[in-house]
Amino acid sequence: MADHGTGAVHSQDLEAHRATYQGFIKGSIILTIFCLYILVALVAFAFITSGNLLIGFGGLIIGTLALIIDARAGNNWYLSAGWLVIFGLLTAVMIG
DSSP states (O other): OOOOOOHHHHHHHHHHHHHHHHHHHHHHHHHHHHHHHHHHHHHHHHHOSSSHHHHHHHHHHHHHHHHHHHHHHOSOOHHHHHHHHHHHHHHHHHHO
């Protein structure tokens, strides 16, 4: 017969699975927000006539720093989401 071990071994496995799942969710959030930064930067590159490189690359750099800060801080994504909104609004104002 197969030996399934004690309950303590399974609880440690459960914690490892939980940590892996939380890491996957955190990575998915980071990747999604970064893709949105890239999307806004591409809009800035294509449609802003003056200063498009400064606004596009500046927004990407600041966004990357905001993502790093939020990833280190925990599950609080306010800085990254806030900068994404500001970056998007700034790009929209510069287009129109």
